[in-house]
Amino acid sequence: MFDTLTDSFKNAIGKIRFHDDEKALKKALTELRKSLLKADVHHKVVKELVTTVEKDTKAAGIGKEAFLAALQKELLRILTAKGNQGFVFASRPPTVVLMTGLQGSGKTTTTGKLATMLKEQKKKKVLIAAADLQRLAAVEQLRQIAEQIGVDLVADENATPDEVVKRALKKAEDELYDVVLIDTAGRLAIDEELMEELARIRDLAQPDEIFYVADAMTGMDAVRTAQTFKDKIGITGVILSKFDADSKGGVALGIAHQVGVPLRFIGSGEKMPDLEPFIPERITGRLMGAGDIEGLAEKTAAVIDEKTAKRVTQKIKKGQFNFNDFLEQMEQMKKLGSMKSILGMIPGMGNMAKQLGDLDLENSEEVKHIKAMISSMTPKERENPDLLNNSRKRRIAQGSGLSQMEVNRVLKQFKNAAKMAKKLSGKGGMKQMQQMMQQMQGGGGFPGIPR
Numbered sequence: 169m170f171d172t173l174t175d176s177f178k179n180a181i182g183k184i185r186f187h188d189d190e191k192a193l194k195k196a197l198t199e200l201r202k203s204l205l206k207a208d209v210h211h212k213v214v215k216e217l218v219t220t221v222e223k224d225t226k227a228a229g230i231g232k233e234a235f236l237a238a239l240q241k242e243l244l245r246i247l248t249a250k251g252n253q254g255f256v257f258a259s260r261p262p263t264v265v266l267m268t269g270l271q272g273s274g275k276t277t278t279t280g281k282l283a284t285m286l287k288e289q290k291k292k293k294v295l296i297a298a299a300d301l302q303r304l305a306a307v308e309q310l311r312q313i314a315e316q317i318g319v320d321l322v323a324d325e326n327a328t329p330d331e332v333v334k335r336a337l338k339k340a341e342d343e344l345y346d347v348v349l350i351d352t353a354g355r356l357a358i359d360e361e362l363m364e365e366l367a368r369i370r371d372l373a374q375p376d377e378i379f380y381v382a383d384a385m386t387g388m389d390a391v392r393t394a395q396t397f398k399d400k401i402g403i404t405g406v407i408l409s410k411f412d413a414d415s416k417g418g419v420a421l422g423i424a425h426q427v428g429v430p431l432r433f434i435g436s437g438e439k440m441p442d443l444e445p446f447i448p449e450r451i452t453g454r455l456m457g458a459g460d461i462e463g464l465a466e467k468t469a470a471v472i473d474e475k476t477a478k479r480v481t482q483k484i485k486k487g488q489f490n491f492n493d494f495l496e497q498m499e500q501m502k503k504l505g506s507m508k509s510i511l512g513m514i515p516g517m518g519n520m521a522k523q524l525g526d527l528d529l530e531n532s533e534e535v536k537h538i539k540a541m542i543s544s545m546t547p548k549e550r551e552n553p554d555l556l557n558n559s560r561k562r563r564i565a566q567g568s569g570l571s572q573m574e575v576n577r578v579l580k581q582f583k584n585a586a587k588m589a590k591k592l593s594g595k596g597g598m599k600q601m602q603q604m605m606q607q608m609q610g611g612g613g614f615p616g617i618p619r
């Protein structure tokens with residue numbers, strides 16, 4: 169997620185030294201502007217962002233730290249729109265959510281994904297209402313999804329959408345459901361008749377949230393249609409689906425600011441767990457190359473029980489993440505959905521995620537190597553990677569059929585990732601991140617010197 173943008177930001181930041189002059193700033197800003205436009209961020213948003221970063225950097229005194237701070241602040245501002253973030257429960261259950269969007273945008277899949285997240289991560293009792301009766305196969309599709317994820321469904325091919333919604337709401341009240349998700353029929357374009365149906369269902373259901381599911385691959389059209397749905401129906405959040413197929417990512421960056429409605433979730437694959445909350449602070453971190461430890465922990469918690477997740481987070485914090493944890497994580501990761509999106513959340517692994525493409529991580533060379541190495545280790549070595557001196561590494565290389573250089577490389581990667589994760593999971597992680605970025609850019613940087 170956001171690989172291209174993250175790379176471009178790195179490039180821009182690299183153009184400027186700890187203390188520098190206007191010329192260097194100009195270069196950095198040009199780089200920033202070019203890359204944002206290339207990523208399909210809307211030109212107005214780009215202009216606003218670049219102008220503000222320039223102004224703030226100058227005001228603070230041109231230098232890398234000022235530039236980073238300005239960029240981070242401005243990114244956060246652009247990504248944030250007034251409204252809720254992530255999933256927000258109504259003060260009185262059930263929380264009713266109306267899912268809307270154009271045909272094929274991913275409403276039904278996303279309804280299933282949201283239900284999965286609420287059930288698995290938040291332990292909520294979820295009911296889905298099949299209010300799409302336009303398409304014959306729609307109800308059947310939802311039935312299959314509901315069955316697969318073990319969530320209750322109200323559906324009736326012979327009823328009207330209004331009746332289905334009424335029944336679902338009554339059932340939710342009677343049987344104390346926490347959340348009702350209403351899947352609706354798609355619109356080919358902005359179709360008046362269907363819009364009226366939607367408005368009727370809205371008035372009937374009085375939803376706490378109206379989500380507009382937009383297909384990320386449609387680029388700027390996603391922004392325009394979201395705007396129309398906002399005007400006509402009054403959406404409270406946007407969900408960008410099929411983000412895994414959109415390598416540029418610019419729409420996600422601009423849409424909240426352009427439409428004035430928060431981007432709430434991103435669909436990152438076809439499987440049910442492939443849904444990420446879009447929390448501006450975290451995304452800013454990811455954009456600036458720092459991964460998303462919190463998001464990772466949350467995702468992990470969804471499939472591992474909470475105790476294990478806490479233990480792992482503690483281990484990361486203490487820098488004790490070892491090879492056994494890694495193997496355990498790999499097993500759990502199978503359940504986490506798209507490997508690429510997971511790797512992208514780990515600090516320092518963004519590049520690896522990019523190289524992976526759509527590769528099957530589990531059967532990838534990298535992971536096979538690590539697994540082969542681990543199987544050649546003694547239990548003690550698995551517990552404590554620091555034990556691995558040269559003679560032990562030689563033995564592991566032989567045992568796993570790898571060259572010693574390969575063993576060294578993998579070990580280094582593993583240690584770096586664990587180290588970075590530790591740094592960023594602690595207090596002041598953001599500050600640390602900035603310092604790390606400076607070091608990474610080779611611009612010297614003087615961590616520890618107060619501003």
Ligand SMILES: Nc1nc2c(ncn2[C@@H]2O[C@H](COP(=O)(O)OP(=O)(O)OP(=O)(O)O)[C@@H](O)[C@H]2O)c(=O)[nH]1
Binds near residue numbers: 273276409
């Ligand atoms: N790769 C990828 N595919 C997705 C994602 N979300 C949905 N899809 C696919 O997009 C297609 C359409 O998804 P649906 O959920 O049926 O879309 P819909 O909006 O309900 O469609 P209608 O009910 O016909 O309006 C399906 O093949 C999904 O698997 C995603 O985040 N990533």
Ligand SMILES: [Mg+2]
Binds near residue numbers: 276300306354
């Ligand atoms: Mg559908």
